[in-house]
Amino acid sequence: MNTFKHAIVRKPAKSLVDGITTHPELGKPDYELALRQHEAYVGALERCGLSVRVLPAQEEFPDSCFVEDVAVCTGRFALVTRPGADTRRGEIAGVRELLAEYYDDLEEIRAPGTIEGGDVMMVGEAFYIGLSSRTNADGAAQFIAALERRGYSGRGVKMPPTLHLKTGCSYMEEGVLLVDRAFAAYPEFASFKRVDIAPEESYAANCLRVNDYVIVPAGYPKALAAIRAAGMRTIELDMSEYRKIDGGLSCLSLRF
Ligand code: CIR
Numbered sequence: 001m002n003t004f005k006h007a008i009v010r011k012p013a014k015s016l017v018d019g020i021t022t023h024p025e026l027g028k029p030d031y032e033l034a035l036r037q038h039e040a041y042v043g044a045l046e047r048c049g050l051s052v053r054v055l056p057a058q059e060e061f062p063d064s065c066f067v068e069d070v071a072v073c074t075g076r077f078a079l080v081t082r083p084g085a086d087t088r089r090g091e092i093a094g095v096r097e098l099l100a101e102y103y104d105d106l107e108e109i110r111a112p113g114t115i116e117g118g119d120v121m122m123v124g125e126a127f128y129i130g131l132s133s134r135t136n137a138d139g140a141a142q143f144i145a146a147l148e149r150r151g152y153s154g155r156g157v158k159m160p161p162t163l164h165l166k167t168g169c170s171y172m173e174e175g176v177l178l179v180d181r182a183f184a185a186y187p188e189f190a191s192f193k194r195v196d197i198a199p200e201e202s203y204a205a206n207c208l209r210v211n212d213y214v215i216v217p218a219g220y221p222k223a224l225a226a227i228r229a230a231g232m233r234t235i236e237l238d239m240s241e242y243r244k245i246d247g248g249l250s251c252l253s254l255r256f
Helices: 014-020 031-047 086-092 095-100 136-148 199-207 221-229
Strands: 006-012 052-054 071-073 076-079 106-108 120-123 126-131 153-160 169-171 176-180 193-197 207-208 215-216 234-235
Touching: 006 031, 006 176, 006 234, 014 031, 031 052, 031 215, 031 234, 071 095, 076 095, 076 120, 086 095, 120 221, 136 153, 169 207, 176 199, 193 221, 199 215, 199 221, 215 221, 221 234
Parallel strands: 006 052, 076 106, 126 153, 176 193, 215 234
Antiparallel strands: 071 076, 120 126, 169 176, 207 215
16 A cells, blocks of 8 residues: 655645636635635645645646646656646646655656646556546656656556546545546446445545545545445545635645
8 A cells, every 4th residue: 555754735826716617607716715725634634644845825826736736756756747738837847846855766748748647546556647638648658658667557548528537536545446427437447446426426536545544525425435434534624615626635735
């Protein structure tokens, strides 16, 4: 099982209210509430045993609190991504220097490749990479080559119309995979102990396993019960303001 010591998060910017969204009907995030939810998120990661580094807000990038998308941190190396969303590409400035404080071995995705970390799901030494509107085949191929150079494996996953791979499925360790209905028939995922997420709870397909706990978004009772029934300890967090701009639990941190 992967165990983590560190997390990196970025404080939400006030411009968060203008983050990219496919759910405008949910309204704009309330910045003050988003800040409180972010503080609770940091507290939850600390409770899971992580030392959490909080980077300063970046006002010029509304989606910059979703740090998961600008890097992939593995046990052997770290990757600086190249986000597929134009408005997010500048978020990678300084990320290489930041990761160099923790890693000797770094890689970066080069144009025309794009990858966002939300499309990367780590299952032990195997990595699944969603070929989404943000992650292209060239970016995935560069990442897979970098993985293979270090003894890992990677494979691309064709995507339904879902933002990121981990919007729709998340690995809980111990062979357990949470799966939204959009991914239910995927042969790639047939060998997992699958926990199917009910369509009305699809937001809960993005949960976060961190050491001894699974962090679950509050308000999804079926998902919570299924994860507990799998024998896992849970922490619930209110994610209402991030949900409004398509952000889930995993998006808000890098864990390694
Ligand atoms: C975006 O559309 O890029 C942000 N509003 C949400 C990013 C969510 N990130 C993630 O799932 N890793």
